Amino acid sequence: MTGSIWTLGEIADITGGALSGVAPEDAVGGISIDTRTLESGDAFFAIQGVSMDAHRFVPAALEKGAAAAVISAGEADRAIRVPDVLEALVALGRAARGRIGAEVPVVAVTGSVGKTGTKEMLRLAFGAGGAVHASAASYNNHWGVPLSLARMPADSEAGIFEIGMNHAGEILPLTAMVRPTIAIITTVEAVHLEFFESVAGIADAKAEIFTGLVPGGTAIVPAGSPHAARLIAAAEACGARVVTFGAEGADVSLVEVDEEGVIADVFGTRIAYELAPGAHIAHNSLAVLAALSVAGRDVFEGAAALSAWSAPKGRGRRVRLRPAGGDAVLLDDAFNANPAAMAAAIAALGRVPAKRRIAILGDMLELGPSADDLHRGLAPLLVDADTRIVHTVGTMTKHLRDALPFDLRGIHADNAADLIARLDPIEAGDAVLVKASKATGLSVIVDALESRYGMERRDV
Known part of the structure; x- marks a missing residue:
């Protein structure tokens, strides 16, 4: 904990919570909902989600040094008990804005x-x-x-x-x-x-x-x-x-x-x-x-x-790969995808000086009845960007593959792991774009390329 943003007493007052095993004047350095990133002195809010109830992680949070756990069920040595943990977090957020x-x-x-x-x-x-x-x-x-x-x-x-x-x-x-x-x-x-x-x-x-x-x-x-x-x-x-x-x-x-x-x-x-x-x-x-x-x-x-400024991981980040004989560039844009973002990413690929431009594209999700046409519509953009090879992953990208000129069609795989196993080596002078909706899991391809060819981040 590097400083105090709340006291436990303030959190209890704002959320209508009851303190247990802690003092009102105890300082809180941060707010956490995830024990993986929790720091000593944080207040841990045990949110109950659709698929996970964070109350199961309360012992781990306290062991890591949480100032207290904000809970609505069970027991904890250091706790603020509230009727609803998410509503307590909302109340605290509103109070922070109000001050x-x-x-x-x-x-x-x-x-x-x-x-x-x-x-x-x-x-x-x-x-x-x-x-x-x-x-x-x-x-x-x-x-x-x-x-x-x-x-x-x-x-x-x-x-x-x-x-x-x-x-x-x-x-x-x-x-x-x-x-x-x-x-x-x-x-x-x-x-x-x-x-x-x-x-x-x-x-x-x-x-x-x-x-x-x-x-x-x-x-x-x-x-x-x-x-x-x-x-x-x-x-x-x-x-x-x-x-x-x-x-x-x-x-x-x-x-x-x-x-x-x-x-x-x-x-x-x-x-x-x-x-x-x-x-x-x-x-x-x-x-x-x-x-x-x-x-x-x-x-x-x-x-x-x-x-x-530099792009975060998965959001257009550029990484220098080191294949045999020289350098290559990886455009890591695997966090999200929609037609507009795909168009921007493909255009960015087209502007990178390269011997070969390679696109590894996965499904764009949540597009409704027009999804087939929107995937097919990427084909002319890839041609205009002088892309040499287009590898596709998923179900919807089959429509893109069918719309591509035959000589641009690379590997089609049902999932990212399958593509990794079949992917040809990256060569010196290549520029490689990886982009898809997050749920398709193409970030593992980025990780595999970085691991296989080493990396040096370029903040460009």
Whole structure:
């Protein structure tokens, strides 16, 4: 434990819990729901999920040094007993948000693509101007958001939160907890179509984030989206100020982007900054600059901090492989996939200088009745990117394979392990893209390639 963000007495008061075996003044350094990452001095919230009841891990949490376990069943030597553990976490998250001053910017970000990357850019950019608290990893659902809030220190000078959804109505309670001063939608794309009748319905669901804005809050909207007018109308209906980004004529627009960085126009002022290559990354960085400007932060300082940004594992990370005879590049984008993200990743592959471009693609999930056509639609993008070999994994990618020119068709496998066993060696000069929806498990292919060929991470 490096510091205290709560006392056990405060947690008990906020959650209506009863202390057992601990003192009210005992300090709490963090909030945990996972014993694998729990640190000594954390309060462990034993959440009961659909498939797992964390009460079974309470002894392990206390053995690792948890200050106390927040429980609703069983017994523990050091405990706060509450009626419902998840509701207790929500109450603590709301209290954490409530103790942050009105002058502190609190940014919430959602979107079909780019939420986590944009959140990490916001962390860097706002961190240049003071202590910033941000969601860890992709903690953007009904337990991740209150957990992220509950971890926010009282002296934070900015708060950055990611909010996700795959059904209408899911964002409403999450944005109500966060109460952002600034709300960003990165994109609206054809994702989760299994649960929506149209992309317009997805836009409406994303726009729910504006309902949580504090009075006088700002909505940041992608001007180039076909649904921009719909998003703007929803924001204005919530009383928000609207700022646009991305397209020419937007409040914050892209002037130039290349391998060295970006030049942006921010409310009429040109700002140049270094950033990892990728048009979609540059696009999302514009939303970050818009948020900095709205919050009254030094935009030049925040933009300069983006030079330290690199894609997280599974989200476009670039890794240098070392096959016999030289180097190769692995584009690790195995965490998630939808048609828009696939298109961006394939375009990124096409921009990498290479002797051979190889794509290893798995199923895109939750696309509903149009899934077959959406998989087939990737074929011309792969041809345009000068891809030499396309390996496919899963059920839906069979439709992609059938749509490919015969000479591009590589191995088709039912699962990732099968493909690993049959995969031809990577050669010097290759560029390899691995991308699929997370549930297809293609991350094990990334791990296998890194293990087989060694690796040196490239933060580019």
